[in-house]
Amino acid sequence: xxxxxxxxxxxxxxxxxxxxxxxxxxxxxxxxxxxxxxxxxxxxxxxxxxxxxxxxxxxxxxxxxxxxxxxxxxxxxxxxxxxxxxxxxxxxxxxxxxxxxxxxxxxxxxxxxxxxxxxxxxxxxxxxxxxxxxxxxxxxxxxxxxxxxxxxxxxxxxxxxxxxxxxxxxxxxxxxxxxxxxxxxxxxxxxxxxxxxxxxxxxxxxxxxxxxxxxxxxxxxxxxxxxxxxxxxxxxxxxxxxxxxxxxxxxxxxxxxxxxxxxxxxxxxxxxxxxxxxxxxxxxxxxxxxxxxxxxxxxxxxxxxxxxxxxxxxxxxxxxxxxxxxxxxxxxxxxxxxxxxxxxxxxxxxxxxxxxxxxxxxxxxxxxxxxxxxxxxxxxxxxxxxxxxxxxxx
Amino acid sequence: xxxxxxxxxxxxxxxxxxxxxxxxxxxxxxxxxxxxxxxxxxxxxxxxxxxxxxxxxxxxxxxxxxxxxxxxxxxxxxxxxxxxxxxxxxxxxxxxxxxxxxxxxxxxxxxxxxxxxxxxxxxxxxxxxxxxxxxxxxxxxxxxxxxxxxxxxxxxxxxxxxxxxxxxxxxxxxxxxxxxxxxxxxxxxxxxxxxxxxxxxxxxxxxxxxxxxxxxxxxxxxxxxxxxxxxxxxxxxxxxxxxxxxxxxxxxxxxxxxxxxxxxxxxxxxxxxxxxxxxxxxxxxxxxxxxxxxxxxxxxxxxxxxxxxxxxxxxxxxxxxxxxxxxxxxxxxxxxxxxxxxxxxxxxxxxxxxxxxxxxxxxxxxxxxxxxxxxxxxxxxxxxxxxxxxxxxx
Numbered sequence: 001x002x003x004x005x006x007x008x009x010x011x012x013x014x015x016x017x018x019x020x021x022x023x024x025x026x027x028x029x030x031x032x033x034x035x036x037x038x039x040x041x042x043x044x045x046x047x048x049x050x051x052x053x054x055x056x057x058x059x060x061x062x063x064x065x066x067x068x069x070x071x072x073x074x075x076x077x078x079x080x081x082x083x084x085x086x087x088x089x090x091x092x093x094x095x096x097x098x099x100x101x102x103x104x105x106x107x108x109x110x111x112x113x114x115x116x117x118x119x120x121x122x123x124x125x126x127x128x129x130x131x132x133x134x135x136x137x138x139x140x141x142x143x144x145x146x147x148x149x150x151x152x153x154x155x156x157x158x159x160x161x162x163x164x165x166x167x168x169x170x171x172x173x174x175x176x177x178x179x180x181x182x183x184x185x186x187x188x189x190x191x192x193x194x195x196x197x198x199x200x201x202x203x204x205x206x207x208x209x210x211x212x213x214x215x216x217x218x219x220x221x222x223x224x225x226x227x228x229x230x231x232x233x234x235x236x237x238x239x240x241x242x243x244x245x246x247x248x249x250x251x252x253x254x255x256x257x258x259x260x261x262x263x264x265x266x267x268x269x270x271x272x273x274x275x276x277x278x279x280x281x282x283x284x285x286x287x288x289x290x291x292x293x294x295x296x297x298x299x300x301x302x303x304x305x306x307x308x309x310x311x312x313x314x315x316x317x318x319x320x321x322x323x324x325x326x327x328x329x330x331x332x333x334x335x336x337x338x339x340x341x342x343x344x345x346x347x348x349x350x351x352x353x354x355x356x357x358x359x360x361x362x363x364x365x366x367x368x369x370x371x372x373x374x375x376x377x378x379x380x381x382x383x384x385x386x387x388x389x390x391x392x393x394x
Numbered sequence: 395x396x397x398x399x400x401x402x403x404x405x406x407x408x409x410x411x412x413x414x415x416x417x418x419x420x421x422x423x424x425x426x427x428x429x430x431x432x433x434x435x436x437x438x439x440x441x442x443x444x445x446x447x448x449x450x451x452x453x454x455x456x457x458x459x460x461x462x463x464x465x466x467x468x469x470x471x472x473x474x475x476x477x478x479x480x481x482x483x484x485x486x487x488x489x490x491x492x493x494x495x496x497x498x499x500x501x502x503x504x505x506x507x508x509x510x511x512x513x514x515x516x517x518x519x520x521x522x523x524x525x526x527x528x529x530x531x532x533x534x535x536x537x538x539x540x541x542x543x544x545x546x547x548x549x550x551x552x553x554x555x556x557x558x559x560x561x562x563x564x565x566x567x568x569x570x571x572x573x574x575x576x577x578x579x580x581x582x583x584x585x586x587x588x589x590x591x592x593x594x595x596x597x598x599x600x601x602x603x604x605x606x607x608x609x610x611x612x613x614x615x616x617x618x619x620x621x622x623x624x625x626x627x628x629x630x631x632x633x634x635x636x637x638x639x640x641x642x643x644x645x646x647x648x649x650x651x652x653x654x655x656x657x658x659x660x661x662x663x664x665x666x667x668x669x670x671x672x673x674x675x676x677x678x679x680x681x682x683x684x685x686x687x688x689x690x691x692x693x694x695x696x697x698x699x700x701x702x703x704x705x706x707x708x709x710x711x712x713x714x715x716x717x718x719x720x721x722x723x724x725x726x727x728x729x730x731x732x733x734x735x736x737x738x739x740x741x742x743x744x745x746x747x748x749x750x751x752x753x754x755x756x757x758x759x760x761x762x763x764x765x766x767x768x769x770x771x772x773x774x775x776x777x778x779x780x781x782x783x784x785x786x787x788x
Contacts, residue, residue, distance in 0.1 A: 001646075003410065005405070008403075012401070013399055014400065014659065015397025217643045218619075218623045218627075218643045222620075225616050226612070233611055233612075245395060245608075264646070265646070
């Protein structure tokens with residue numbers, strides 16, 4: 001186990017109807033005037049936005065609105081949000097939606113607290129080392145998609161225009177103050193989006209599980225518990241989207257997959273996320289779908305770096321390769337993972353995703369590897385990453 | 395899964411030498427003058443108290459001291475601490491030690507913030523329903539014993555004199571602001587104290603695992619991951635008290651066993667803790683030793699309420715009863731648990747603990763059951779509890 005700091009102060013209000021507490025929670029965490037950020041029509045059409053607004057009104061919290069957040073959230077909307085936040089003097093960001101909405105709100109929270117500056121905190125072509133974010137307005141969340149874990153994480157990922165680079169910022173100041181989590185709000189998600197969310201949260205655990213750090217028995221066991229749960233509950237939510245209990249387990253799993261309870265004391269990987277971000281930036285595909293393509297290819301490429309760990313993954317997460325030698329078990333585990341993704345209806349290849357093999361040089365070129373490599377489990381060069389993309393094509 | 399609120403904002407600084415950050419952390423969380431609470435000679439003799447004082451000095455934090463906390467911490471020392479805190483105008487409680495020291499600091503923190511009142515927040519003869527604690531001074535922790543989990547929990551347990559009643563208070567205001575966790579500080583613990591800590595943290599998970607709540611796949615899996623880890627690592631720390639990695643896993647497990655990550659969304663039990671508290675109050679035995687006697691007896695008495703859950707415990711935590719029917723597996727699991735406690739050198743009976751069968755009426759009489767019963771897994775009357783005590787005698 002390596003030394004670590006762990007600080008996850010997000011207040012979670014979990015259960016049916018909890019969105020009625022939104023106004024009270026904004027006040028509790030110091031908000032008097034909020035910028036309410038949301039996405040498209042479904043949050044409005046379902047009546048959720050109206051319920052949240054009513055709750056704000058009851059608590060005496062003023063608000064202005066910014067709708068229209070898209071998946072792979074765009075920097076242009078962040079700019080607009082920062083402008084509104086500064087003009088209107090808001091002191092709180094309230095995100096009603098999933099990861100894209102929350103990440104947009106976090107970016108606006110940075111800009112509003114730093115005189116309009118936010119972009120320089122997103123690691124990219126110019127910024128090689130993640131800079132400290134000195135301040136951000138407080139952010140609260142009403143979660144509608146179980147996937148990104150941004151409701152309790154330190155991170156925000158934004159698609160930086162005009163180059164279309166998906167880049168991240170991070171820091172303790174970005175942890176939301178509260179997250180309202182009502183599993184009923186996720187029941188109307190289409191099956192494909194539900195599946196993408198399952199792949200995303202599973203990947204968040206993988207990025208921590210596949211580590212070179214030794215003697216991390218506790219977090220190894222926690223990671224496996226999380227991954228097994230996501231697999232166990234996935235068939236229930238896919239079979240019956242209105243299964244409250246399965247939705248509740250999946251929703252809470254999405255949070256714990258990314259609040260870093262599984263990552264404390266471990267060197268983490270995050271290469272698959274980096275490799276995927278280039279895909280969703282270029283093709284505007286769903287992040288979870290991109291991960292379904294990238295993760296098994298990454299596994300097939302890197303498993304030789306620690307066969308025993310992949311054998312353990314196979315046995316303890318998917319229950320395969322039990323009597324087999326490690327090398328066979330490792331491959332059986334990757335196959336089982338792929339089969340699980342397929343069972344969710346997710347793409348597994350470039351072709352199924354709508355990506356093109358001839359774009360690989362462009363994908364690699366925009367990556368701006370920090371220090372020339374990427375990945376904590378196995379350090380990957382540009383050539384390695386191109387090879388992984390090629391594995392996605394077969 | 396039942397609705398829940400989850401709020402665990404304790405900042406964790408984990409690793410070698412982290413006690414040097416104590417002063418900085420007290421300042422970060424608003425402290426200018428601390429009451430430094432500790433126990434006996436070992437923290438002084440080891441030089442830890444001097445290192446902590448140096449760190450406070452470097453950060454410009456003033457302090458006064460209160461040593462002498464004993465296991466099963468006494469209310470008289472709390473009274474003294476409250477008096478000092480008020481007289482000296484301290485604004486922060488710094489606990490250097492294990493659960494007894496932290497719980498004493500928490501009680502003083504309540505008293506100092508409520509004009510000297512603290513006792514009325516501890517549920518006892520007069521107080522039947524846990525009252526809201528309106529305020530408490532901030533508490534920070536330098537942890538030296540992996541056991542109680544009080545470094546990140548909402549609870550404090552004090553032995554109320556002169557009646558010798560061990561009673562608890564609880565609330566979000568009692569969550570420590572930070573916990574410095576250096577596994578090296580636990581290496582000099584005697585084997586018996588180490589074992590008591592292992593039993594205590596295992597019990598904290600059990601109190602959450604044995605629940606009547608259905609459809610809690612995620613926290614079921616997390617509970618089992620925690621319990622398996624404690625069992626796996628216990629043989630390593632007992633064999634080599636200076637095994638840093640095993641100490642680190644055990645120390646972090648003790649925190650996660652009681653910060654309620656395993657309890658979110660579940661009806662919890664806590665009967666075993668209540669039954670044990672009467673023992674350590676009357677005989678001044680170690681809480682973990684008392685739990686080693688009580689827990690298996692409680693299990694043997696209640697397992698019929700949900701045989702399948704005990705069979706799952708057997709298979710997923712101890713790997714026994716795999717092919718057997720549930721009723722056999724359940725009993726095999728309780729036996730395996732008992733064997734594990736015995737392997738740690740812990741007592742299993744009243745005689746081994748130094749308790750007396752003829753005291754059972756007295757133990758039951760002082761219990762003051764809330765609503766006449768105790769326990770969320772199976773509701774226990776006074777007669778049930780007497781029967782469990784009698785099972786501890788054979």
